[in-house]
Amino acid sequence: MNLPPLPAVGGETPGRSIVDLIAQQHRELLGLTDRLAEAPDDPDVASVLVATLSRHLCAEEQYLYPAIRTAVPGGEQIADRELAEDQAILERLRDLERTGSGRGDLAEAVRRHVAADAEELLPLLEQMVPAEDLVRLGNRFATAEEAAPTRPHPATPSTPPWNKVVDPIVGVADKFRDVISSRTTYVSDL
Template structure:
């Protein structure tokens, strides 16, 4: 069953890139590792502050890309995909609110708010690994999964670096609003010298 995507131009005669299943699985591992270090008792305040910035930015980008491409693919190809994605969007909304609270946290309450984000992120990753991703891998041709991975990566680069629970969660509006909001976020990141990528830690 196709994920109903227009084709990307092939490179070297075949579709190349990262399979969206592998990409999401890897990113969930990286995000959970960030949470683990952020909530560890031995992490000092300055490091915790930087880790929180990277987690907020990385998870904001990740959720935006899932809402733009993963959930629509699940909705169009998986039996009861609409019910599954509606449930996940509700959970993601709560995760974005928790992420916003972490982003606004001072040193004194950062650990507690990070623990709340970590708990919600664990649930998010378990739902993907236990249900959404295996169903997608079974029902969607590998070429479509690679094309989804390509779009997912492009969406992340154009996504907000801060949580915006009030913005649209479904296409087509999130594909219009998220990049516009992202421009403002990225200007604020530069002005505030904010660390937003794991590679910069």
């Protein structure tokens, strides 16, 4: 299991910035949408995309958007807009998982999500939050992502504190289902 490093005693917090983690994940998500377009009948690629994007959105809801709300002027509106778009993505993911439909719409929604974060959210966060705090957020983000559900659950809470309580519980149930069904959920397993 990938867990963030423990904090250093009397020094700089080890780990990666939330901005770096999200940027890396965005590249991975774009690569997965491209792979799905190239191999639309590959159930493993679709499963990995659903799982990776579900975990990613969950972790953003737990740590990125609350940080935007707190640190960025006008952050409430920005976070609310992004949460609404994430909700639409989760519904598209659910459709993909259930019926295999909506690949093109999902790919476009992922591109919009990545662009919005890269062009607006992440630069604002870097401007307004000290580097040490960005690393702390990155450590929490990585932990939340590992505990997050691997399937879309648009009906679960999307804001703290309830999402931080519900998501890990739903994540355990999803991971149990994944093991039972031998479902592929990580890019490294493709």
